Amino acid sequence: MSPIRDMLSETGITEQQWRTLRVLGEFGRMDTKTLADRSSLLFPSMTRIVATMLKKGLVTQTQGTDDRRRRYVEITSHGQRIIDDYAPQAASIAESYKRVLGEQDYETLLDLLTKLDPGAQT
Template sequence: MTKPLPSTSRSLPIALIRAREGVMAPIREMLSETGITEQQWRVLRVLAEYGAMDAKTLADRASLLFPSLTRIAATLRDKGLVTQTRDDKDRRRQFVEITAAGQKIIDDRAGRAAQIVAGFKDTLGAQDYETLLDLLARLDPGAQG
């Protein structure tokens, strides 16, 4: 006889999905007037933090599949929020860089994004917030450590 599954109230995958929705709701609200998606925001955030990078690295850091990044980067380029250039040595390799307009979207929402994070820290407590990030990193197969 197989062991019964845990209650859905104690299921890690379901709990993570529910928590993701709770975390993303205020972020979606913040982005609602920008005309950019959550995934586009992640791409801009990564570029704002790390600077120009090749598309493969950007996809990894933004937690996107490479084909999705290709589409998202093209959309952001068409909106004037990023530039894309080909590597001189390897024409298959593409670099993506945030533009001033893309950086302005990040800068204009930095305060609100910080308030959202502060709200999560208030809810969890600063120590539990950091512990949660550490625990989630342990479940990330791409995390280094």
């Protein structure tokens, strides 16, 4: 995680915020519970993370129309710009892991990590 942490130190966001932005960038607007599951974060943590990200202008949050208790989160252009600006560097870091592990071991690692995260299997 050290290379990722070094990269993120330039952005002013945390690893959890990066994961949240990546999920929102890939899947679009979603409710907070689904976002927590897809980001592999606990729901109470996601609530705090979203509050911080709202203050930074990285996401917006709206209330559900059918269920007013449900909150939906969406990435802002500022948040998307961070993902776009740092995606090549993140991809380069992932490629370096592949070089060290080899393609097969890298894929095995991803499969094993997915097994540890029940939310990722849905």
